[in-house]
Amino acid sequence: MKNGSVDISESVLEKYEAIIGLEVHVQLSTETKAFSSDSAKYGNKPNNNISPVSLALPGALPVTNKEIIKSAIKLGLALGCDIVRENYFDRKNYFYADLPKGYQITQDNKPICLGGKLTIALPDGRTKDVVLNRIHMEEDAGKSIHDLEDDYSLIDLNRAGVPLLEVVSEPILHSGEEAACYFSELRKLVRYLGICDGNLEEGSMRCDANISVRLKGEQKLGKRCEVKNLNSVRNLQRAIDYEILRQISIVEAGGTIAQNTLNFDAATGVTSPLRTKEMANDYRYFPEPDLLPLIISESFITAVKRAMPALPNELFELFTTEFQLPEYDAKVLTSERETAEYFLSAVKYTKNYKAASNWIMGTIKSFLNDSGLELSEFNIEPEKIASIINLIDQGRLNNSQAKDVLFIQLAKSPHKQVDDLVIELNLSIDKDNTQLEEYVDSVLTIFADKVKQYHTGKKGVLGLFMGEIMKISKGKIDPKQANKILLDKIEKLK
Known part of the structure; x- marks a missing residue:
């Protein structure tokens, strides 16, 4: 050595x-x-x-x-x-x-x-x-x-x-x-x-x-x-x-x-x-x-103890037990006090703890790295990240649109409310299944040869279908619902 x-x-x-x-x-x-x-x-x-x-x-x-x-x-x-x-x-x-x-x-x-x-x-x-x-x-x-x-x-x-x-x-x-x-x-x-x-x-x-x-x-x-x-x-x-x-x-x-x-x-x-x-x-x-x-x-020691914040090991236990997060997530979230506090603030407004963790470790961290910022300098409040998560969970917002469009715009205009930006950017998912079915029918007609390939066992073409559906709908659909309708219709075409 x-x-x-x-x-x-x-x-x-x-x-x-x-x-x-x-x-x-x-x-x-x-x-x-x-x-x-x-x-x-x-x-x-x-x-x-x-x-x-x-x-x-x-x-x-x-x-x-x-x-x-x-x-x-x-x-x-x-x-x-x-x-x-x-x-x-x-x-x-x-x-x-x-x-x-x-x-x-x-x-x-x-x-x-x-x-x-x-x-x-x-x-x-x-x-x-x-x-x-x-x-x-x-x-x-x-x-x-x-x-x-x-x-x-x-x-x-x-x-x-x-x-x-x-x-x-x-x-x-x-x-x-x-x-x-x-x-x-x-x-x-x-x-x-x-x-x-x-x-x-x-x-x-x-x-x-x-x-x-x-x-x-x-x-x-x-x-x-x-x-x-x-x-x-x-x-x-x-x-x-x-x-x-x-x-x-x-x-x-x-x-x-x-x-x-x-x-x-x-x-x-x-x-x-x-x-x-x-x-x-x-x-x-x-x-x-x-x-x-x-x-x-x-009494002085007792007063000091009462004023102490939660410690990393205590938060790690909280995140893995009460919030049911993987140990990896808990370790990352407790690595810095600011990160743990941001997560705790966010989950006051959403029960999807894993999604909150994913946003902080993924989208937010990438944005901060690209911008050369610390989390303490991040200008989007945790409550607004929780609002985005809730809209996705309610099927009112597409995940990719949330990250690629809404989040970026919110970073530029942090004073605006999430619901107002969704309307302003025309990102609300169309809940009309009639329109969604028309999108699916259109894609299956255009790619009729790929439908035959699917029926011969090439299941990978589903990704192509979903990509085209997202494209013509401009992302304003619920991917889960679209996938369900797609599978139903493609099976009927056997």
Whole structure:
């Protein structure tokens, strides 16, 4: 197997197992920063979202943002964690130019959430429970920019103090693929909860991967390396897969693993040392003296729980049981919160749940892809899609006309009502069977030779007949009724 510049045979690879733990930093979608009233908005001009607190000026004191506590509890409840009632903040001391205070406010000994798990579905059909160690609250550092000036690094402190949750898994993952599935599932969950936008391009979620290898059957963990700041699912998997091969190649050659913090170069697919791996005592943790302990009451937790939305696994169960949708449909519909909510809104107005699913996964998805839009930008209300489905079910609208004509026009004029557009576009199905029978007779007369072929066993010509009937009727017929009349008449011509 080859990855980056490392090439190892499958037989050697089979001797080892990788042990992987992830630390995922989830940037919270709050209006203000973790310990100040500075804006936490992304994309503002450099060093605009700052104040004496962000700049760590003498005498500036932090105040805890209540929203980060709510967000932490939401995520903890969703993952089945124990919510710690008595919380403390700590100082994590280290020097870097984008950390004005010289320390980061975080949680060390008393994280807000302990334990819990996230169940992930793997590509081979298996499920795996990824056990968590903890979730703790902390603030982000600023951003160092090294590529705008030849002789200087630039510092943007807009992100300094932005609230984060760090989700720490136990070392229970064994491959880049498993890690990617976990990261994707966690991203979906925080988006459902509304606590993070999950925008990987903007760094809303970043991941540090701790990786070690050992011979299968051994109990002792190997020396681990930490790959920092991975901000895409693909790069997370690539970095882990490369690092596993790199470490195995070193061990196989009789070397030892240096416990380093690593960078991953997405262009080359290779990891490289940033610095020697820090240990907890390197950070000289001690309690944050400027912030009081947080005592979380049971009533506060209950109020947060009541405000939580339905979660992906709950909606999957609802869609497959109450709505009787196939598992594939339920998986697609719950992949994004916006999609699930659109479906739930649509089925308030129609009982044809499968048709609603088909429209969202098919017609609407294709339209969005072709238009370069997200579902949140889609301008047709779910109720109007349900109205189209109901008209088709009532035999008042042809399915192909609904998708090819009515839907397209509705996208151009979303303010119009479906019934009004059906009349305006003259799409109503003619319920007069006398007229329909005339269409069928006309087609059978024109294609008399094909009728003979049908009677000799060539049933495929039915498609030709139906196509011609649809053409001369301009689609304004009920296909089921037309097919029934066609079969009756063609049988009488034997």
